[in-house]
Every structure is written in structure tokens, then in C-alpha cells.
Amino acid sequence: MKSISSLVCALGCGLVMAVAASACWVPELPDSTIFSCASDEECSLAGEKCVPREGLSGYCCAPSANATEVCNGIDDDCNGQKDDLATTPCYGGPEGTAGKGRCKAGTPKCGANNEQLCEGEVLPTTELCNRIDDNCDGVTDEGFDLQQDVKNCGTCGTVCAASQVCVAGRCTGRVQQVCTDGSDDDEDGLAGCADSDCDLKPCGANRICSGGTCGEIELKCDDNVDNDQDGARDCADLDCDQKSCGTGCVCKSRAKTETVCTDTLDNDGDGRADCADSDCANQSCGTGCVCKSNAAAETTCNDTVDNDKDGKVDCADSDCANQSCGTGCTCKSNVAAETTCNDNVDNDKDGKVDCADTADCPTGTACGTGKTCKSNATCG
Incomplete structure (x- = not known):
């Protein structure tokens, strides 16, 4: 049987x-x-x-050769159930995408016509602007410019009106974007730099809109090129007025002007450096130093420093003549002289105080209310 x-x-x-x-x-x-x-x-x-x-x-x-269950309507592993596949997770997406964003593995399952399915798996799709990592690459909403995209302005799904543009993540009225001559891309009747939208925006190579016209940009006033093709170059072009013409140089009155007077460099290329250049007149040439008569002049006369680097310090420098050398001290005849004779201080640092400094506080010099220096170098 x-x-x-x-x-x-x-x-x-x-x-x-x-x-x-x-x-x-x-x-x-x-x-x-x-x-x-x-x-x-x-x-x-x-x-x-x-x-x-x-x-x-x-x-x-009778178990199949490898006793592994497959989708065939047969109990391959002879466990009393047919097509009961192993529960090991399955995933058909690119390597490294499972578990990222919306993607996840599924469970093996047999379908109609004995095909094997992966029930519950979610595979990568085209990235959308929806705050979800649709393509499962670990980045959300990449490829969408929330600063300029009129369909996703500032946030995904924020759509600007047809008359608006997205600027810095906000929907706003259309503004001129291209500022070259003749361009009126916001269709307001104003072209190029004549449109105030273009103020300080590029209008060509090394050119920028300023005051309704297209002129040279600040950093190109030292390239010896007529960038705006108006016949004038660099500082000779009024567009460059008060703009940099290089390190230590500013354009003034259509000419280069030295502005740094302490670097020993001929910054404006006129053959003269620092205080020797008249551009530096009355300008600082360093701590305790001012340019005067095309030369450095000492202005601080009590710091024991040769500020103008002429080999003379403080009162020994003729620049300090009649200048203060400190409290109760004035430079006279290239030396420090006591001028306050009643403060019990050696103001000129010559080792003599008040009336005892007979050279600076001679007999008869006031040394207090109703008092004068006496011939015996006392105050009475």
C-alpha cells in the first residue's frame, strides 16, 4: 500500500x-x-x-537536498509547513542605505506564482523637499536651495507668488538680478545700474554699480587698467576717489596719496617714502612722532625713546624745544628744566629739588604763596 x-x-x-x-x-x-x-x-x-x-x-x-525552504508550494524542510521562508531580514536597495532616512529592511515572503517577495522593505526614491531623507544617503533635502528656490523658499513647500522671487529664504517682490548695461530682468523699466536694486552689485569685470553708474570696484584702482572704459585708469578715474590704490595708498583728487607713514615704503610710487612724502604732513610716523616739514619730528619728550630715530632723545632733540618733558618740566636749550619750584619733586631729574635747583629756580623765583627762592637756595 x-x-x-x-x-x-x-x-x-x-x-x-x-x-x-x-x-x-x-x-x-x-x-x-x-x-x-x-x-x-x-x-x-x-x-x-x-x-x-x-x-x-x-x-x-523527504527533505530537499539542502533542506532550505523556497517559494515552490512544497514543504522543503519537512517541518509541516510549506513556503515558510527564513525570517532573516531582506533588502534590495543599494549597500549602505538600509536603516537611513525612510529606508528599512523587510521580511521574506512568498507571493503568487512562487515569486519571493520582501514584505515591508522600503527602498530609496528620488529626493523630495519634504524634510525626509528620501534617497537614504544620510542627508535630508539636499539639492534644494531654500535661500533662492521659489517653490521651497525658506522651508520646503513654501511657494512664492508668480510676481515674487526668493531672496535669503524669503519671498519678496522681484528685484534686478543682472546689472549689466541694458538688463531689466525685473521688468520695472530701469535697466542696469540705473535700477537701485543693482547698487553695489557687479555690473561687469572688475566693475560695480555705484550712484546709478557702472564704475571700477575698490580693489581694482591699482591695476593700470581702464576697467570701466571711460578713458581714465586707477586714481585718475573719479570712480576711484577715496578708494584704495594699494597698501598704504588711497586715491585723492585723481592722484595716489601715501597714507601709511611708518613702513619705509613708497606706497604711492612717487619716489618718496614716509615723512619725506608731503602726503604725510602732520601725519603720525609712530608713537611720539609726527611728520613735519618732510621729516619725522619728536612729540613725546619724556619717554627716554628716540621716537623720530634721529639719534636724539627727549629734550636733547631740538624738536622738543619748549615742549613739556613731564609735570613741572619744560625742554629748554636741549635740556630738561624745572618749572615748578614748590612741589618738593625733582621734576627735571637733575638731582636738585625746587629752590635747590638754582639754575632753573634762581633767587626771586616764586616758590609758594608770598614766597620766593632765597640766595641760600631755600624758599621763604
């Missing part, structure tokens, strides 16, 4: 499966049929075993 049972099963499952007939799945048949079994001994073919089933009798089954 066992061989007949196997043959009948094969016919029920299809003649092409005759060899593995015992794997035929007939769960609806009652226990009294020839396909059921209660123990392995009741199975006739080599390698078959009796597989128990919940609520039904067992059936004879």
Missing part, C-alpha cells in the same frame, strides 16, 4: 514530481486516506519521515 500511496501522491502533484512524491501537500485529506502517517515507519520511500501537522495527521515527506 505504501508504494501505491506514493504513486497516487505523485499523480496528485504532477507527474514531473514523481521522484519526490512524498513531499506532496494535501492538508485537506482526512487521516483515513492513503497519504497520512502516524510514524516514520509508515513512510515507504528512503529518507522520508512522518511530519506531524497541527490538527491533522502527519504526512510522509
Whole structure:
């Protein structure tokens, strides 16, 4: 009866499966049929075993070669269930995208016509501006310019009106974007630099809109090029007035002017450097130093420093004549002289105080209210 049972099963499952007939799945048949079994001994073919089933009798089954369940309508691993695939997560997207953004792995499942599916998996899609990482590359909403995109201005989905543009993430009225001559891209009737929208915007190579006209930009007033093609170059062009013509140089009255008077450089290229250049007249030439009569002059006369670097310090420098050398001290005849004779201080630092400094506080010099220096170098 066992061989007949196997043959009948094969016919029920299809003649092409005759060899593995015992794997035929007939769960609806009652226990009294020839396909059921209660123990392995009741199975006739080599390698078959009796597989128990919940609520039904067992059936004879021979495991497949690798005993791995696949989608074929057969109980390949002989565990009493057909097409019960392994629960190992499945994922068909590019490597490294699973678990990022919206992407996630699924669970293997058999579908119609024995195809294997991955139920529940989510694969990468084209990136949208929606605050979601749609393409699962670890970046959200890349490729969308929220600062200028009229369809996503400032935030995803914020759409500007047809008459507006997106500027710095905000929808605003259209403004001139191209400022070259003749351009009126905001269609307000004002072209190029004549449109106030273009103020301080580039209007050509090394040119910028200023005061309604296209002129040379500040950093190009020292390239010896007529950038705005008006016939004048660099400082000779009024567009460069008060603009830099290089380090330590500013354009004034259509000429280069030295502005740094302490670097020993001829910044304006006129053959004269620092105080020797009349541009530096009355300008600082360093701490305690001012340019006068095309030369450095000492102005601080009590710091023991040769500020104008002429080899003379403080009162010894003629620049300090009649200048203060400190409290109660004035430079006279190239030396420090005491001028306050009643403060009990050696103001000129010559070792003599008040009336005792007979050279600076001679007899008769006031040394207090109703008092004068006496011939004995005292105040009385």
C-alpha cells in the first residue's frame, strides 16, 4: 500500500514530481486516506519521515537536498509547513542605505506564482523637499536651495507668488538680478545700474554699480587698467576717489596719496617714502612722532625713546624745544628744566629739588604763596 500511496501522491502533484512524491501537500485529506502517517515507519520511500501537522495527521515527506525552504508550494524542510521562508531580514536597495532616512529592511515572503517577495522593505526614491531623507544617503533635502528656490523658499513647500522671487529664504517682490548695461530682468523699466536694486552689485569685470553708474570696484584702482572704459585708469578715474590704490595708498583728487607713514615704503610710487612724502604732513610716523616739514619730528619728550630715530632723545632733540618733558618740566636749550619750584619733586631729574635747583629756580623765583627762592637756595 505504501508504494501505491506514493504513486497516487505523485499523480496528485504532477507527474514531473514523481521522484519526490512524498513531499506532496494535501492538508485537506482526512487521516483515513492513503497519504497520512502516524510514524516514520509508515513512510515507504528512503529518507522520508512522518511530519506531524497541527490538527491533522502527519504526512510522509523527504527533505530537499539542502533542506532550505523556497517559494515552490512544497514543504522543503519537512517541518509541516510549506513556503515558510527564513525570517532573516531582506533588502534590495543599494549597500549602505538600509536603516537611513525612510529606508528599512523587510521580511521574506512568498507571493503568487512562487515569486519571493520582501514584505515591508522600503527602498530609496528620488529626493523630495519634504524634510525626509528620501534617497537614504544620510542627508535630508539636499539639492534644494531654500535661500533662492521659489517653490521651497525658506522651508520646503513654501511657494512664492508668480510676481515674487526668493531672496535669503524669503519671498519678496522681484528685484534686478543682472546689472549689466541694458538688463531689466525685473521688468520695472530701469535697466542696469540705473535700477537701485543693482547698487553695489557687479555690473561687469572688475566693475560695480555705484550712484546709478557702472564704475571700477575698490580693489581694482591699482591695476593700470581702464576697467570701466571711460578713458581714465586707477586714481585718475573719479570712480576711484577715496578708494584704495594699494597698501598704504588711497586715491585723492585723481592722484595716489601715501597714507601709511611708518613702513619705509613708497606706497604711492612717487619716489618718496614716509615723512619725506608731503602726503604725510602732520601725519603720525609712530608713537611720539609726527611728520613735519618732510621729516619725522619728536612729540613725546619724556619717554627716554628716540621716537623720530634721529639719534636724539627727549629734550636733547631740538624738536622738543619748549615742549613739556613731564609735570613741572619744560625742554629748554636741549635740556630738561624745572618749572615748578614748590612741589618738593625733582621734576627735571637733575638731582636738585625746587629752590635747590638754582639754575632753573634762581633767587626771586616764586616758590609758594608770598614766597620766593632765597640766595641760600631755600624758599621763604
